[in-house]
Amino acid sequence: MTSSVAENETGAILSLTHVDLNLKSDAGDVHILKDISLSLPAARSVGIMGPSGSGKTTLLMVLGGLEKPTTGHVAVAGQDFSGLDEDALASFRRDNIGIIFQNFHLIPTMTALENVAVPLELAGEKRAFEKAKEALDAVGLSHRTTHYPGQLSGGEQQRVAIARAFAPAPRLILADEPTGNLDAETGAQVTKTMFDLAKSRGATLVMVTHDAALAGQCDSIVHIRDGKIETPA
Ligand SMILES: Nc1ncnc2c1ncn2[C@@H]1O[C@H](COP(=O)(O)OP(=O)(O)OP(=O)(O)O)[C@@H](O)[C@H]1O
Ligand SMILES: [Mg+2]
DSSP, rough: HHHHHHHHHHHHEEEEEEEEEEEEEEEEEEEEEEEEEEEEETTTTEEOOOOOSSSHHHHHHHHTTSSOEEEEEEEEEEEEEGGHHHHHHEEEEEEEEHEEEOOOOOOTTHHHHHHHHHHHHHHHHHHHHHHHHHHHTTOOOOGGOOGGGSSOOOHHHHHHHHHHHHTTOOOOEEESSSSSSOHHHHHHHHHHHHHHHHHHHHHHEEEEEEEEHHTTTSSSEEEETTTTEEEEO
């Protein structure tokens, strides 16, 4: 926890210090992330670009506390993940980090409203359904609250996922190719929704994308190649 004071002093919302990730597999050890150090100020957006297999998704998982680095430190809002046990990390993640996936990851048996409200409820939010309704309003889906994911277009499903990610008011939003499954026009609308929400909420947005134009809308771009950062943010 010694680094948490340092992170607060620099005002970084997110900091990675000499992060390495080695995974053991049948084919031998895979060295996926190599000495990644990165610091991001609050309320900014950063695009992560790089070839397929370069480690972008893995990096997001490490940033989100879903994958533990082999060595090095990850801190969000001054909290070093290595100082938290599994339960504390899960609850920290729930309150501070929202994740948006390429494949939406909505629960098919729940309505749009339930998909957004249930995680809030699980987090102990008493006004879960009210807040979920507000979040769906904010992504322009107030007319689709009782629809199931299968009754929604891809762009609408991704907007539900965006509402779900933003609803608990996290400081950090991680998005992994959020427009990868959408056509260009729908992707542009979804992106605008995401950027607008991040800005109005003061959230930091970290977005993996293969789309240079999309990455260009971010305040900065980090290029990853073979598990290493090419250009620091
Ligand atoms: N659980 C795992 N065990 C072993 N190797 C893995 C594991 N997960 C990922 N890898 C390897 O780590 C490397 C980085 O994977 P990652 O999914 O982070 O790439 P990516 O940059 O997101 O690629 P894409 O653009 O195709 O999504 C790849 O070579 C992948 O095969
Ligand atoms: Mg990936």
